[in-house]
Amino acid sequence: MFDRPQADAAGQPDRLTLRILATTDLHMHVLGYDYFANRPAPHLGLSRTAALISRARDAVPNCLLFDNGDFLQGSPMGDYLAEASEAGNRRIHPAIAAMNALDYDAATFGNHDFSYGLGFLRRTVEAAGFHYVASNLSVSKPLPSVPELILRRRFRDHCGQPQDLRIGVLGFLPPQTVEWEPGLKADARIEDILTAARAGISRLRAAGSDLIVALSHSGIGALEPAPMMENASTALAALPGIDVVIAGHTHRVFPAPDHPAGPGIDTARGTLAGKPAVMAGFWGSHLGIIDLDLQREAGGWRIAAATSRAEPVSGTEDHRAVATPALAAHRETLRHFRRRVGRTERPLSSYFTLIGNDPGLRLVAMAQRWHVRHALRGTRWQGLPILSAVAPFRAGGRGGPQH
Known part of the structure; x- marks a missing residue:
């Protein structure tokens, strides 16, 4: 499963194998636990993906090793930790502690990493032992990130000799993030992915x-570029100078037989x-693995x-x-969400x-309306009609039972 690629047997001094590993859309699933079903989830969680990472490195x-964003929000543990931070608990975030333990080389942000606000995100990633790369993002008060990064690494070639390589890293998130997170509009600007990439x-x-x-x-x-693309990974790959693409955001697995094909998309060759x-699925369900057989020539x-x-x-x-590092927060989350209401x-x-x-959504809508009605008592808005919008956390369908 994780065997050394066949090219390694060549024994050539100007050839080496570089393995690139990637996680994406972890959504605060540090542990393999389903909080909504209140039971362990055997095929999810970074703590389970970590075993794959270890074997792939061996x-x-x-x-x-890279993370492709949306690590911070998306589970009850994430919500609980954000609330605890607002209450003054400023411990190292379990997601960052876990990624530090795995010795990530770099990461980028996803749109949901901004769901709890810039301040919470800033405090969280300050403890990261690796760089965050945000190539199409600028904010009024800078985050601890860089627009581009060069990783200087010493690798061994097929003859066991050291070779120094410089790996450039760019990171992108959808420009629509400022629309999805209205609180960002005053403080952030997100550029077109392809413009920033060039x-x-x-x-x-x-x-x-x-x-x-x-x-x-x-x-x-789509392969054909368009302004402000949300799903731009294919068009991004087509740019001269890009060598490898780690995709995400849509919670799909690529390459995979059931992934839609299209111009520029080879689901068999990946x-x-x-x-x-x-693209490595979501919630730690998969580990993305790209093996590169590199050859040194006159131009590099x-x-x-x-x-x-x-x-x-x-x-x-x-x-x-x-x-x-996540066990204490896990136990606190369980206590918090097991309270009888x-x-x-x-x-x-x-x-x-x-x-x-x-009926479950109707109950949530009624509870929201009740809360807002009580909050508006004594204000000039107390007589206004209250609309309560709700959506299911899970609805199944083609996305599977976790969707």
Whole structure:
């Protein structure tokens, strides 16, 4: 499963294998636990993905590990920690502690990383032992991130000799993030992904990068470029100077037989516009693996061959160094969400919420309306009609039971 690629047997001094590993859309699933079902989830969580990371590194020592964003929000533990931070609890965030334990090389932001506000995000990533790269983001009060990054790494070639490489890294998130998170509008500007990429490529190449990896928190969409694309990973891969694309945002697995094909999208070879690419699902369900066979020529290193795959999590054992920093927050989250807030005489579910009346959602809507009505008492708005909008956390369908 994680064997050294066949190219390693060549024993050539000007060839080396570089393995790129990637996670994406973890959404605060540090542990393999389903808080909504209140039970362990055996095939999810960074603590489970960590076992794949360890085995992949053992097989190919020349390794880089990246995270592609949306790590901070998306589970009850994430919500609880954000509330605790507002109450004054400023411990190192378990997601960052876990990623530090795994020795990530770099990461980028996703749109949901801004859901709790810039202040919370800033405090969280200040403790990261790796760089965050945000190439199309600018904020009034800078985050601890850089627009581009060069990783200087010493790898071993096929003869065991050391070779120094400079790996350029760019990171992107959807421009629509400022619309989805209205609180960002006054403090942030998010540039078109392709426009920012062209500028970043130019700077990285001028600085001597041997390869450029794009951390694209963006889905796999059209090959033809368009302004302000949300799902720009295919068009991004087509830009001259981009060598590898890590995609995300849409919670798909690529390459995979069921991934939609299209111009520039090769679901069998795992390429976008001919460049090696991967998308590693969501919630720690998969580990993205790209193996590059690099050859040194007069002009520098080039990709002679590449393979891409998304390896699913299969074990149920937690990686101790990753799980331990999250255990206290996990127990606190369980206590918080197991509090009794009411009693129902019949079961509530969201099985058919998309096609009919959902008593569970109706209960949530009533509770929201009750809360707002009481909050408005004594104000000039107390007589206004109250609209309560609700949506299911899960509705199943083609996205599966976790969707």
